[in-house]
Amino acid sequence: MNASEILRIVDAIHRDKNIDKEIVFEGIEAALVSALGKYYGEEADILVSIDRSSGEITAHCDGEQLDSEEVVGRIGAQTAKQVMIQKIREAERDALYDEYDELIGQMVSGVINRYEGAAATVTLPNVEAILPRSEQIPGETHHANERIRAAVYEVRKAGSRVKVILSRRMPALVQRLFEQEIPEIADGVIEIRAMSREPGYRSKVAVSSSDTRVDCVGACVGVRGNRIKNIVEELSGERIDIVRWDDNLEVLIPNALQPAEVDQVILCKMLGRAIVLVQEDNLSLAIGRRGQNVRLASKLSGWDIEIMTQDELAENIDRAIDGYSTIEGLEISVAERLVEEGFLSYDDLSIIEPDDLMEMGGISEEVVNHIVEQAENRAEEAEAAAVAARRLKKEQQRQAEADAKLAEAQAATEGGEAAEAGAEGDAPEVDATEEAATEEAPATEEAPADVAPAAEAASEEAVAEEPAAEAATGEEEEPTPASPEASK
Numbered sequence: 001m002n003a004s005e006i007l008r009i010v011d012a013i014h015r016d017k018n019i020d021k022e023i024v025f026e027g028i029e030a031a032l033v034s035a036l037g038k039y040y041g042e043e044a045d046i047l048v049s050i051d052r053s054s055g056e057i058t059a060h061c062d063g064e065q066l067d068s069e070e071v072v073g074r075i076g077a078q079t080a081k082q083v084m085i086q087k088i089r090e091a092e093r094d095a096l097y098d099e100y101d102e103l104i105g106q107m108v109s110g111v112i113n114r115y116e117g118a119a120a121t122v123t124l125p126n127v128e129a130i131l132p133r134s135e136q137i138p139g140e141t142h143h144a145n146e147r148i149r150a151a152v153y154e155v156r157k158a159g160s161r162v163k164v165i166l167s168r169r170m171p172a173l174v175q176r177l178f179e180q181e182i183p184e185i186a187d188g189v190i191e192i193r194a195m196s197r198e199p200g201y202r203s204k205v206a207v208s209s210s211d212t213r214v215d216c217v218g219a220c221v222g223v224r225g226n227r228i229k230n231i232v233e234e235l236s237g238e239r240i241d242i243v244r245w246d247d248n249l250e251v252l253i254p255n256a257l258q259p260a261e262v263d264q265v266i267l268c269k270m271l272g273r274a275i276v277l278v279q280e281d282n283l284s285l286a287i288g289r290r291g292q293n294v295r296l297a298s299k300l301s302g303w304d305i306e307i308m309t310q311d312e313l314a315e316n317i318d319r320a321i322d323g324y325s326t327i328e329g330l331e332i333s334v335a336e337r338l339v340e341e342g343f344l345s346y347d348d349l350s351i352i353e354p355d356d357l358m359e360m361g362g363i364s365e366e367v368v369n370h371i372v373e374q375a376e377n378r379a380e381e382a383e384a385a386a387v388a389a390r391r392l393k394k395e396q397q398r399q400a401e402a403d404a405k406l407a408e409a410q411a412a413t414e415g416g417e418a419a420e421a422g423a424e425g426d427a428p429e430v431d432a433t434e435e436a437a438t439e440e441a442p443a444t445e446e447a448p449a450d451v452a453p454a455a456e457a458a459s460e461e462a463v464a465e466e467p468a469a470e471a472a473t474g475e476e477e478e479p480t481p482a483s484p485e486a487s488k
Helices: 003-017 019-040 068-074 077-101 171-181 181-187 216-221 225-236 249-256 280-287 287-303 310-324 332-340 346-350 355-359 367-423 432-440 449-473
Strands: 046-050 057-061 065-068 108-118 119-124 125-133 147-158 160-168 188-200 204-209 239-244 266-268 273-277 305-308
Touching: 003 019, 003 077, 019 046, 019 077, 068 119, 077 147, 077 160, 108 125, 108 171, 119 147, 125 147, 125 225, 147 171, 171 188, 171 204, 171 225, 181 188, 181 216, 188 216, 188 287, 204 216, 204 249, 204 287, 216 225, 216 239, 225 239, 225 305, 239 249, 249 266, 249 273, 249 287, 273 310, 280 305, 287 305, 305 310, 310 332, 332 355, 355 367, 432 449
Parallel strands: 125 160, 204 239, 273 305
Antiparallel strands: 046 057, 057 065, 108 119, 108 147, 119 125, 147 160, 188 204, 266 273
16 A cells, blocks of 8 residues: 555545545544554554655554564455455544434435334435424325425434434424525515424414515515415414514514404513403403414514403402502501512512512512512412312313213113003003993903994093083092903
8 A cells, every 4th residue: 555545545535525635634544543553552652644745655663663564464364354444434424424413303305215113214305304203294294205304403413324313393304494485584684583382283484574665474475476385385274473573572472462452562671571451352362272272473573472351460469459459567568569569469579689679679588588488488388278269170171971871871771661651552542431330340351343443442531521411419429441351
């Protein structure tokens, strides 16, 4: 292995494997050190260096310089080759790791090679990546040979390989899709200022424009919604709200809560909370399904948003003042100031900064600590009471469900009995007069079938005449024979 051959090998590896030449030189030097160590012994102090421009090898063993040709001749070619291959693989792995580590949060496109066990193997340039089920959009399914776009979530070394984890749940994926589909964002005219996402359900994207002539919201929506439609289709129908950004929170929060209409925003700066007042008919719209709208708006603005009506706010204020007035050491004036700052519960008071309360009420640190301790105790009691109330409510619900099932079972049983009775009623009726005759004088022979109509007529006539006779005499008469069979 002469100098020119070393340079040729280094250049070939650099071009084929995209590995820096310095890394290749270091790998060859390490291979030579390892091979010489086996020849001279593990305890020998061996140094090998290769001239980066000429390729000449310089080696020292225990301070004594070795002849370069002797070095190449003495080392085992197979040993050197194995060490070099290992070093080059490690260098290749490190280069691949660095390449994809820089892409974390960026969007990549690949083809699904396999889809087994709800996890997809995606073929990317130079590496196979994994899209686990936990990083897929809820409800979506994939198949082999499907082209997919995802964000790089994690990159780690696994032996001689690089393991790349992809994600379609990251908010960064939505941002990259906006940058790809909307040229104004890629050009920097429109900027994405904030974003919040619940994958598969809903996202909110706050945008602003550096050019007053460009409408940031309209540009993101596109003509007839074609731009946002492409993004929604890529995200399996996920709903996307485009919000106009404003540095003023009193403007940004109502924008973030759209389509609900907001009456007033009260900022509680000490708590980082915003109390948003809405009309009764807008309350459910502002909160959203399962609290989704207000939750995403809170993430977007960075403030804890609490939705309530004007009546609810007044009720909370009265309750808070009444509760604070019973705390030892807390004056009513301080309680009112606390309420003005948004402290509406014992939980809020228990997390107040002692310095803030000391400055607000002009009270000592000892009294402040005592006030906070009382607030913590009452907050725990309130939480315990709430837990007990929830448990009682669940028990009542279970009891109500059990009662409903029991009532349903009873109704089904009664319905079955009624149906059975109805079936018996549909059977041929036995003449009542015949039953009476049977009780008085049991007959050994049944009456002929043609006698029944006459018996019915005689019975009806007797029944009709009986009330009239009673009315005339006021005395009971003996029953008229009901049928021929009975008269015998």
